[in-house]
Amino acid sequence: xxxxxxGLGHRGCDHVFFIGFLGAGKTTVARNLGNMxxxxxxxxxxxxxxxxxESVARIFETRGEAAFRRAETCSLESLRSRxxxxxSCGGGIVEGPDNARIMHEMGSIVYLDGTLEDSLRQIRRPxxxxxxGDLEHARALYAHxxxxxxxxxxxxxxxxxxxxxQVAYDVAGLxxxxxxx
Numbered sequence: 001x002x003x004x005x006x007g008l009g010h011r012g013c014d015h016v017f018f019i020g021f022l023g024a025g026k027t028t029v030a031r032n033l034g035n036m037x038x039x040x041x042x043x044x045x046x047x048x049x050x051x052x053x054e055s056v057a058r059i060f061e062t063r064g065e066a067a068f069r070r071a072e073t074c075s076l077e078s079l080r081s082r083x084x085x086x087x088s089c090g091g092g093i094v095e096g097p098d099n100a101r102i103m104h105e106m107g108s109i110v111y112l113d114g115t116l117e118d119s120l121r122q123i124r125r126p127x128x129x130x131x132x133g134d135l136e137h138a139r140a141l142y143a144h145x146x147x148x149x150x151x152x153x154x155x156x157x158x159x160x161x162x163x164x165x166q167v168a169y170d171v172a173g174l175x176x177x178x179x180x181x
Contacts, residue, residue, distance in 0.1 A: 015107035
C-alpha cells in the first residue's frame with residue numbers, strides 16, 4: 001500500500017514542518033519535541049547558513065532576500081531524502097512560491113499562531129532578523145504573512161499566553177493524536 005492510499009498524501013517522507021512569524025518559537029518547539037520523542041530536528045535557516053557560509057542577516061545584506069529565498073527552497077528540497085524530521089522553518093518560508101507545496105509533499109505543516117506582540121516579545125536579538133525592520137514594517141510583514149501561514153497550514157496551535165514548553169506539549173498532543181509522532 002503506498003502513502004496516497006493510506007491517506008497521507010505524501011510519498012516517502014513524514015516530516016513535520018513548523019511555520020509561523022518570527023519569534024513564534026518554531027525552533028524551540030521542534031527541538032523540545034525532538035528531545036521528548038527522540039526524533040531528529042533541523043532548522044532551515046541554519047541549513048542555509050551552512051550552505052552559503054554566512055549568517056541569515058549577512059546573506060540578506062550581501063546577496064539579497066531573493067538569493068536567501070532560493071537557498072531556502074533548495075534546503076527544503078534536500079530534505080526529500082530523509083525521514084521523520086521535525087523541521088523549523090524561517091518566518092518567511094511562505095514567501096517562496098513553491099515552498100508550501102514542497103512541504104505538503106513531504107509531510108504536515110503546523111502553524112504556531114500568535115499575535116505580533118506574542119512574537120515580538122520572544123525576539124531577543126532583532127539584529128539577527130533582517131526582514132523584521134522597525135515596528136511599522138513588522139506590522140505590515142505580519143499582516144502580509146498571516147494569511148499565507150493560514151493557507152499553508154494543516155494544523156494550527158495557538159502560542160498566545162503560553163510558554164514554549166506548554167506549546168510543545170500542545171503540539172505533541174495534537175501530533176500524537178494524528179499519528180504523526
